[in-house]
Amino acid sequence: MILYLLPGVGCDRRLFSRLQLPGMEVNVLEWPAFPPGCTIGDLAEVMQEGVDKARPHVLAGVSLGGMVAQELALLTRPEKVLLISTWTGPREWPPRVRLAHALGLPALIRPATMCVTWPVKRILGPRPRDIDKLLWDMAVDQGAHQIRRGVEAVLRWKGSTWKGPVYRIHGDNDHVIPLRFAADRIVPDGGHIMVLTKADEVSQALVEAVGG
Numbered sequence: 698m699i700l701y702l703l704p705g706v707g708c709d710r711r712l713f714s715r716l717q718l719p720g721m722e723v724n725v726l727e728w729p730a731f732p733p734g735c736t737i738g739d740l741a742e743v744m745q746e747g748v749d750k751a752r753p754h755v756l757a758g759v760s761l762g763g764m765v766a767q768e769l770a771l772l773t774r775p776e777k778v779l780l781i782s783t784w785t786g787p788r789e790w791p792p793r794v795r796l797a798h799a800l801g802l803p804a805l806i807r808p809a810t811m812c813v814t815w816p817v818k819r820i821l822g823p824r825p826r827d828i829d830k831l832l833w834d835m836a837v838d839q840g841a842h843q844i845r846r847g848v849e850a851v852l853r854w855k856g857s858t859w860k861g862p863v864y865r866i867h868g869d870n871d872h873v874i875p876l877r878f879a880a881d882r883i884v885p886d887g888g889h890i891m892v893l894t895k896a897d898e899v900s901q902a903l904v905e906a907v908g909g
Contacts, residue, residue, distance in 0.1 A: 698776070699754040700907055701726055703744070703762030703769075705782075706847035707836040712759060714831075715896035718904060728839070731846035737854045741768035748773045755779060755907050759892050760874070761847050767857035777862035779906050781899065782871055782889050785863075786856020791875050798852045806845035828893050864906040866899060882906070 702725045704712040710725040726747045731740070744765060748754065756775045758766035763783025770778050784790070790798075824832075836844065867880040868887020876883070882902040887895045 698722065698907065699724055699749065699752055700903070701748055701754055701756050701766075701775075703756070703758035703766050704728070705758075705760035705762055706851070707839045707844040708759075708832075709835055709838065711831060711835055712890075712892060715893055716903070717897070717900045721904070721907065728843070728847075731843050731850070733846060735846055735850050737764050737850050738768050740765050740850065741772060744769055745772045750774070757781060757903060758783060760889065761851055764851060764854060764857070767859045767863075770859045770861060775861070777864060777906070778859060779903060780863060780865045780867075781892060782867060782874055782887075784874060785878075786854070788856065789874075789878050791877065794852075804845070806841050806848065808841045824888075824890060824894050828890070831893070832890065864909075866902045866906070868895065 699722045700718070702710075702713050702723060704710065704725070704727075709727060713723075713725060724747070726744050729740070729743045748756075748769070750773045754773065754775050755777050756766040756770055756773070757779035758764070759781045760783050763778075763780040766778050766780070767785065787795075864882070865878075865880040866882045866884065867874075867876050868884045868889070868891045869876050870886050871889045871891075873889040882905075884891050884895050884898045884902070887898065892899050
């Protein structure tokens, strides 16, 4: 069984650097360049090239990665999909996300505004300085255009049509994607980046979900 991990928008494989998954074969799928106007389905089409469909596998994604994992599942037919800090569709959006979508706020994500707006990223949740630096380094490496196109893809997504097994891991202190739905594993005081800040709890949940 292979576990494929998909990071969130503005992140790469370093997002999973604190996870401890002993005895598991893990493969992190890296993002391609996001073209203008891309959709979640478009990203899944590209990402499927990194999945060995002939072998039993599980897809696990954080935030944007979880949304892409649900579309990717339609193409690779995994044993299950593990959703970490993510949505299954617009019906789970809080009002502020609908407002941001209506106002076209993702268009403000530009190279010149990244430094100015970085303090707003505190909505991701409190974290020590080393994790904050890691998030910033990943965001800079991904670039503002990539981040903006990823956010825009999320906002134009109509939701998942995957009908196979799904296991949801979510924090009860996630201010980006508030817990407004049922979850299989709730991480106490887990914020949106709990894969870094609550790595032990998330690791345990992943091991149990893959083995269960």
